[in-house]
Amino acid sequence: MDQTTRAAVERFVRDAAAASSVAIADARLLSGGAVQENWALELDIAGGPQAGRLSGVLRCDSPTAGVAISHGRAQEFALLKTVFDAGVTVPEPLWLCEDAAVMGRPFFLMRRIGGTAAGHLMVKDASLGGDRVQLAERLGRELARIHSVRAPQPALDFLAWYDEAPALHRVREQRAFLDRHHTAYPALEWGLRWLERHAPPRGLVTLCHGDFRTGNYMADGEGLTGVLDWEFAHWSDPLEDIGWFCAKCWRFGNVAAEAGGIGAREDFYRGYEQESGRVIDRGAIRYWEVMAHLNWAIIAVQQAERHCSGQENSLLLALTGHIVPELEWEILDMTEND
Template identity: 55%
Template sequence: MDDARRAAVEGYLRSVSGDAALRIEAASLLSGGAIQQNWALDVVRHGAPEAWVLRTDNAATLAVSLPRAAEYALLRAARAAGVTVPEPLFLCEDPAIAGAPFFVMRRVAGVAAGHRVVKSETLGGGRAALAQAMGRELARIHSIAPPRDDLAFLGAAPVDAGRAFIAAQREALDRQREPRPALEWGLRHLERTAPPPVPARLTHNDFRTGNIMVDDGGITAVLDWEFAGWGDPAADLGWLCARCWRFGNVAREAGGIGPRAALYEGYGAVEDARVRWWELAAHIRWATIAIDQAERHISGVERSLELALTGHIVPELELEILRMVETRDA
């Protein structure tokens, strides 16, 4: 964060925090955040140190990513429903302050890096305990139902989330440079086997290992709400269980962390066949997102080795989609 931007942010925080003497002692860009930037701020307010995070846009964003004002509102709604999220503090929608809208939330302690979480036997209180805790967090998220005036930006809830997903993914594939027959094949399988619709609930849509902060005592924060929307609750369970989010620990079906049964136990009543339908859908969705991520690099809008490498995971996802379809058609 350059000096001018830091000074502008500091001035804004003084005006909204109730402390005209507030100062930013340090600001450092946190790792990760291919779509958004997260800045760790060490702040002194009313003479006491506080640890905050400033979350703002990268140079290029995905069309399906919600703006920061929406993500801030989602954090407030989730916190009110008992979901373990960082406390949202301030929202700035004026792009002149930091170059883009941003919000500030409290910084929480813990580990989110997927490759570390899946290798630990103790983080989150142990593997089965953490899988159960993830189920409980999802159940709290799914307790939020439309309509909600504070979440009006999410629009109308879909009548049939599964059919809406298929239509959206087909549109996403139609705009790509190259044909993707394996993804089309997977979509056709989903179309033929779609479960009947259920009442929509709030879905996080990126609830997975890597977006869940944990310490030895349990979950300390559910992060990254930029893809949230109204949908089928089983979509979140399927996304978490997808092989692509197990970080190599494929035997642990609940995010590479613990057994699927423990996740279901923590959640409550679960229709396993519906979750597995959405698990296949998760691989297709992540593949189309990965293609779009790579396009940000290829187009020259945002040159990034991370974005370029993301595109290279698509063949592996396509292979898994073909394997899943073959297994279920057998």
């Protein structure tokens, strides 16, 4: 972070925090994120309610990201505030800056939390996340709190509302992409048709995280420290999030641990049911696991296209495209006896 940007951020935080002065003692660019840029900041704040040393994260769009594939920072900030108020364990959202003159793009600051989010480490290192039964239960409880948010929510009016069944809404979105894409994916078309034919009717519709999985929460040696990455939140059937978390493609190779690669499915379900007061329809989850594999395959195609089109030169995006055949096989395997 150059000196001009540091000074601009300091002035913004001074005014937002009603402080007499603010100094950035340390600024470090965090790894990860091709679309967003995250800076770990140590802020020395003089005066005002936040006086003292504050450890925060500044989150903004990457200057090299050419396409918007998720919510913007102002929208993500609104989502964080909403779920924070609903009791979800998330980094506390602090201040939003939509003035592009400050650092050239919108950003917000949130309080920094400890732990690690790396999915491949979480499933292999038993020292992370504390007791795995308790971790699975806790994640179920957190998801239930997310699903306690219902429409209407004026702060979330940017989230598209619709009247059709959430499953059919998702099928329509994915089919629209495949119809205009230059390459045919027959296995994905098969999966879409299967999902269309077996779509459950519209029932309870809640706020859904949209990417609730191992890799998108942080944990330390004691347990969960926070749920991250709200860029894909939307209104949907709450079973969509449950199916996504339990889908085989998000177990990071630890296939036997059906709850996100970190625990037992029933432990996760128990935490959700105790917090929500609703019984999960076990038989309905498989449908949403098929949907999870289909949605992830579409995202992988889109990510690879960003690289192959020359839009963004990224080995990570290119490699993401190579998982599509594995996801196609899983979809066929899960639906072949229909």
